[in-house]
Amino acid sequence: MATPIHFVSNKLYPKLSRGRFSHWRTGFVIVTQLLFLLTPWVNWHGQQAVRFDFDSMRLYLFGLTLLPQDFIYLAAMLIISALGLFLWTMIAGRLWCGFSCPQTVYTEIMLWIERLFEGPPNARRKRDAAPWGADKLLRKGASQASMLLFSLWTGLTLVGYFSPMRQLVAGLPAGQTGFWEAFFALSYAGFTWLLAGHLREQVCKHMCPYARFQGVMFDRDTLIVAYDEQRGEPRGARRKDGSQAQGSCVDCGLCVQVCPAGIDIRQGLQYECIGCGVCIDACDEVMDKLAAPRGLIRLSTQNAMEQGAAPPSFWQRPRAVVYASLIGTTVLLMAAGLWQREPFRVEVLRDRAVMARETADGYIENAYTVRIFNTRPDARTYTLTAAGDGVVGQRLPKLLQVPGDGELSFTINVMADPAVLAKGSHPISIALQDRHTPEDKVTETSRILMP
Structure with missing residues (x-):
């Protein structure tokens, strides 16, 4: 007799953490989205401050108009961005992924929407496993509808960087939006809803190339989220009399429950870790309750964790100096070119x-x-x-x-x-x-x- 196949959902239900890293993440979500959503509405000398006009092939940037002949400045910006990525990753690991990456930002917003309509993680987990009913249909419908509305507004905002934003929005009630504007707005909205609303951490694990080649840019002095194994092991619950016969880790599992990637940081450095630091907040909260020192999980480097040595200064790291020098040189050349550029x-x-x-x-x-x-x-x-x-x-x-x-x-x-x-x-x-x-x-x- 054939054995029945049981499909197990891999959906994560990360707990909401509190602490300095969680506050920083919330702050970055708010700031990045305010910049993205409000910039197309800003006018500068009577026209949209930031817009790329495909019809006239002009880029408007706060009073500066760039033509196709100014492609050299776009190339310079790409070079600066690439070198900046190398420099930042070598120094601070994947903090970009944990705080400012659009996938991370939009996933966090979708989780906020889920918590608002569907409740805390345990309630969402039970509701997803339960059969469909009126309550589940209503809550799921409201959650997905809100995600779609946010995704649509995100897609419309993106198109607003290429088509006049005010005219675009004014033409929506009358259906005067052009075919290509509608196509790209709906496409971007669909990808936002799919990637951030449903695939979430799977994008970081299996689709993002940055997670795969980041190890090439790391060294033993790169800042990472690390678990202090010497202090924490062997892990286990404390005795009832308050004494502790084992390591500092009480094996509560909160660091895993709050992780948006669903990994156990106690297993060492993993490519899935996005460096968001919420596991640090969760662990510090437990240490505070136990009256133990914070820092069982902390931002540190491999050399610092193993040898207790302080990380070298910026100027003692040749790669960092080279990257920074190249970035500075490119910025100066681009600034000089823009200064001498005729209008x-x-x-x-x-x-x-x-x-x-x-x-x-x-x-x-x-x-x-x-x-x-x-x-x-x-x-x-x-x-x-x-x-x-x-x-x-x-x-x-x-x-x-x-x-x-x-x-x-x-x-x-x-x-x-x-x-x-x-x-x-x-x-x-x-x-x-x-x-x-x-x-x-x-x-x-x-x-x-x-x-």
Whole structure:
């Protein structure tokens, strides 16, 4: 006779802990979500402060407008982020995962919603194991509906970084949201609800690559959540007379019950540990009740736990110095580039459809397509000049006025004296100057063809 298969739910029901690490986690959840949810609503000089406009390919960042030609700054930001991840992980382990990672933040919010509608862990566990009834249906329905509403608002907020947020929300009642805006908002909302509302710690254990390669960035002086085995073992309950024949750990299991990843920190360093520190809060609370010193579980390093040695200073760790130096250098270079960056750009492309031709005066004329990008909010007027060996003149539109936050494309003709320039290709420079602020000037190089 075949043995029946029993499916056991792997869902975790972490207890709510109290303490400094739990308070820090709550604070980070609130701060990160306020920044994420409110930033698209902030206006700066009459327009949304932070927005990436796909139509015009412009990034608006608190008055700074970046064009596709400014991709170098995005590359610099990615380099800084990567080096910062390496540096932070080497120094502080996975504190990013435990306090600021979006998966952690959204999972914590979903747990708050569950506790609000379904009660504490024991009540949720019993209700999930019980058959469906009116109470279970009502509580589960309210919990999932609230999670979905939060996920939808999160998805809408994300789209608000790419489409004007105020217009997006104003168009919702009338169904005027575009197809792609609705698609990405619903997609992000669905992933938020699925990953944070249901998969939760499974994402950190099996889907996140950071958990897998973090060990490469650790060393024996990296800060980790650690259990003091020498003090805690052998673990066991205290005697009724108050004496203690065993280690400090009373084997209460609270460190496991509060862990959002469902691990036992007493088994040593594990890749599933996200460094949130809630097990420290739970253990410290037990130690306080037993009138024992705190720190049975604490933030420490492997060398400090095994040898009792104080961790080396920042400057005594070569990798940390190298990472910090590279980050500082990249930041300084990016800041210098932004400081010297002009608020307009010019692109010059020689017209390949029209070859060089001879004018009535005997000069050789080349045609160029010029595009001016104005990133200022107001319209600007520019002057354009071409210079180079043998260049004798140019023909271009009389008025080079570019609208605010816009661009202008036109054709110019540059003439050169064949008596000065030999056959072949020769360099010329085309300078663009703002008439309102003459000190703002950019120069592009091109080639003039002499047949």
